Amino acid sequence: MVASISARHTPSQNQLLAALPEEIFVRITPHLELVSMKLGEVLYESGSQLQHVYFPTTAIVSLHYITENGTSVEITGVGNEGILGISLFLGGNTTPSLATVLTAGCGYRLKRQIIMEEFNRAGPMMRLMLLYTQALITQISQTAVCNRQHSIDQQLCRWLLLALDRTPSNELTMTQELIASMLGVRREGITEAAGNLQRAGLISYRRGHITVLDRTGLESRTCECYNVVKKEFQRLLNGEGDANSSPVNSRVEASRGK
Template identity: 75%
Template sequence: MADKLSAQHNPKQNHLLAVLPEDVLMRLAPQLELVPMRLGDVIYEYAEQLQHVYFPTTAIVSLHYVMENGASAEIAGVGNEGIVGISLFMGGNTTPSLATVYTGGFGYRLKARHLMEEFNRTGPLMRLLLRYTQALMTQMSQTAVCNRHHSVEQQLCRWLLLTLDKLPSNELTMTQELIASMLGVRREGITEAAGNLQRAALISYRRGHITVLDRSGLESRTCECYDVVKKEFYRLLSDTGTAKQFPN
């Protein structure tokens, strides 16, 4: 079974791993462990000491803050374009956020010490991860601005587009309740916004399944935040080849 899974998956399905020089990837490859990342899995908890980093391939992980009253909101999503666990190489080693899987799939897990051994060579991996971190910080800051200043419908369009950028298809398995939790808004707001998009024939929503019917239409209804994030990923990562899912 393990051999069959390995044949279906490859570390280069993650865009950061795919653009590493072959000698760097060869050093890391024996330590990369293919792991299932199931919907709802907690990758790490608040203030947890990081033992691993994750390179998603077909899964998507939500980074979000949880308030004392249990309310939460997503600050960023990480899919096959990135890495989960940036606090490790940024020097903090723990994180104030929670990381959970919201689109199930697979990814590669790497022990913290193996990542840091390669990072501390101050070579291609270090430069790539620092660029990615800057792009991720742009996504985080833009999410905060968007949640404060833009309508629920605009936020939903932004979230759908950023999620689609991390998937091979135009379909998502996601309940309105979960999306509301991601965006930190009331479920009724998501129901109304999704209804508007469905009546405009931009999406089809049925029993927790969302199909995007008109991507360009979504792009016309979203705020500038999606474009800001997309352009920053492209600016920072275009010369590495990892920005191909963010066309300029």
């Protein structure tokens, strides 16, 4: 399967890989392994030793924490804007969260020794990974605030917008049960919130498929959390306001044209 899809995929579809200087990009590309990520597949178990980092391209991976009584809540999501496995270069080899594929697709994985060799050069790779980590911390922190302070309608809008940012279309394959689990709320709350958005003409929902009809409407209805996260990613990873940082380079645009 991977062989049949390799022609349609390139590492530059991941924004972090695309942002690397050409020298580093060329050096690690032979070590990048294209992998298919199936819906529900577990990439990391809680407490397991990490052997690879993952750079999603078309897949979305959810990091969530499962409590002793079996309930779970999403901590953050990772798509084509990021990397999965930051605990490796932060000094740890394990993570308490569980990483599962939320939206099926593809990505590239890189062995831990390769990413650590590049990181330990203390050059552009290290800087980029640390900037991404700061942006990710912002997302995790803002999610905690949002889940505590804002309505389920607003949380659902935020979650849908973040998912849309990581997909090439306006359609998501997602059940209400799964969304409720990600947000840590009751299914009835998601049913009501989705119904509100559908009646407002913002989404269409049927049989586990959500089609966003009015993205601008979702953006106007969500809380400030979505824009806080989006602006922080743009500020840190696109080099806004920092003359010493490198914006996502032309390989991104080149990959989109294929």
